[in-house]
Amino acid sequence: MNFELSEEHLMIRQAARDFAQNELKPGVIERDEHQKFPAEQIKKMGELGFLGMMVSPKYGGGGMDAISYVLAMEEISKVDASASVVMSVNNSLVCWGLETFGNEEQKLKYLVPLAKGEIIGAFCLSEPEAGSDATSQHTTAIDAGDHYVLNGTKNWITNGSNASVYIVMAQTDVAKGHKGINALIVEKGAPGFTIGPKENKLGIRGSDTHSLMFTDVKVPKANRIGEDGFGFKFAMKTLTGGRIGIAAQALGIAGGAYELALQYSKERKAFGVPISQHQAIQFKLADMATNIEAARLLCYKAAWTKDQGLDYTLSAAMAKLFASQVAMDTTIEAVQVHGGYGYVKEFHVERLMRDAKITQIYEGTSEVQKIVIARQIIGK
Ligand code: CAA
Numbered sequence: 189m190n191f192e193l194s195e196e197h198l199m200i201r202q203a204a205r206d207f208a209q210n211e212l213k214p215g216v217i218e219r220d221e222h223q224k225f226p227a228e229q230i231k232k233m234g235e236l237g238f239l240g241m242m243v244s245p246k247y248g249g250g251g252m253d254a255i256s257y258v259l260a261m262e263e264i265s266k267v268d269a270s271a272s273v274v275m276s277v278n279n280s281l282v283c284w285g286l287e288t289f290g291n292e293e294q295k296l297k298y299l300v301p302l303a304k305g306e307i308i309g310a311f312c313l314s315e316p317e318a319g320s321d322a323t324s325q326h327t328t329a330i331d332a333g334d335h336y337v338l339n340g341t342k343n344w345i346t347n348g349s350n351a352s353v354y355i356v357m358a359q360t361d362v363a364k365g366h367k368g369i370n371a372l373i374v375e376k377g378a379p380g381f382t383i384g385p386k387e388n389k390l391g392i393r394g395s396d397t398h399s400l401m402f403t404d405v406k407v408p409k410a411n412r413i414g415e416d417g418f419g420f421k422f423a424m425k426t427l428t429g430g431r432i433g434i435a436a437q438a439l440g441i442a443g444g445a446y447e448l449a450l451q452y453s454k455e456r457k458a459f460g461v462p463i464s465q466h467q468a469i470q471f472k473l474a475d476m477a478t479n480i481e482a483a484r485l486l487c488y489k490a491a492w493t494k495d496q497g498l499d500y501t502l503s504a505a506m507a508k509l510f511a512s513q514v515a516m517d518t519t520i521e522a523v524q525v526h527g528g529y530g531y532v533k534e535f536h537v538e539r540l541m542r543d544a545k546i547t548q549i550y551e552g553t554s555e556v557q558k559i560v561i562a563r564q565i566i567g568k
Contacts (some may be wrong), residue, residue, distance in 0.1 A: 234305015265440025270394030282309030348398025391542035445522035
């Protein structure tokens with residue numbers, strides 16, 4: 189067993205760290221405050237190859253492994269989880285899904301600009317009444333010969349207004365249940381496709397989350413991903429990889445808060461000594477460091493499992509479940525270590541605490557991860 193990262197992995201991690209510190213950190217507080225999408229920063233991330241890391245160079249991607257992706261996600265999330273969710277959705281849910289299940293025409297038309305970061309994509313599964321219960325799709329895609337007619341509403345869609353390409357899950361044949369769902373590529377600007385107002389969120393406020401409305405939108409059959417009825421499997425398989433990305437995001441948020449708390453504890457004095465000399469603070473830091481290390485091992489193991497071509501359903505769910513709890517616990521304690529300063533925006537930890545919460549909700553809640561884990565270990 190080898191726990192060492194390769195030279196290439198270390199370089200990727202350093203590049204992501206430098207980008208996060210130099211390009212994302214300035215302005216992150218203002219973007220959070222004003223819910224400003226990090227458009228310029230995302231453009232640069234695309235130019236640097238962070239938006240299509242695992243896509244084959246043949247389709248404009250970086251041809252990297254999942255470990256590299258996790259390392260970059262971790263570093264970027266330490267500073268700006270609003271930027272890293274854009275990165276995660278584009279890499280895991282959009283590019284990976286298209287490269288793995290799309291046909292050549294779809295890859296050339298959509299994957300290439302997505303992997304190069306020239307455009308970004310969105311993954312549209314959740315609905316007002318279908319979150320965890322994802323098979324209950326009310327959006328319909330009625331077969332009309334050479335195209336589908338799409339009607340319905342999608343909720344909480346990341347990259348909702350900034351995406352150019354949307355992968356939309358919709359029910360074609362209700363009688364077939366989840367086997368009647370299709371995954372369709374819908375372009376922004378399609379007649380009948382409207383974008384609702386931006387959600388005013390607790391955290392990841394720089395990311396743009398919207399409802400999407402489809403009214404008699406014509407989607408060519410050529411834009412269906414995979415065989416007829418493959419849409420739900422497409423969504424589940426894609427989300428399995430997405431969960432590694434969100435686990436890495438949670439790990440990064442925890443790591444960012446821990447690093448700030450550690451540094452602050454060495455600078456801030458109370459009762460005549462730096463607070464890091466008080467056992468009350470030391471115990472907090474020790475717990476944070478240990479939990480983060482355990483989360484990191486689960487994340488890297490999940491990425492490694494994927495890179496080996498093994499089934500990563502279990503390891504991805506475990507990594508997301510654990511890392512998101514660590515993100516929540518660590519950020520709360522980081523605020524506590526900072527005392528009153530932790531409660532104001534300049535010190536970053538209150539934002540990380542707000543950002544942490546979503547990692548227990550999106551791409552499958554913690555409760556859904558437990559369902560997945562239980563089914564894997566017990567059998568369905
Ligand atoms: N890989 C492949 N296939 C899978 C699968 C997986 N991980 N999980 C389920 N399936 C298949 C099953 O094998 C089954 O197929 P068959 O009938 O052919 O056997 C089919 O899918 C239905 O599966 P279940 O019977 O297990 O379905 P269920 O109704 O019991 O639900 C669930 C299972 C795990 C709860 C699932 O609905 C789920 O994951 N829900 C959460 C959805 C989710 O993660 N939403 C996130 C929204 S996207 C988002 O957040 C993105 C963003 O913008 C950041």
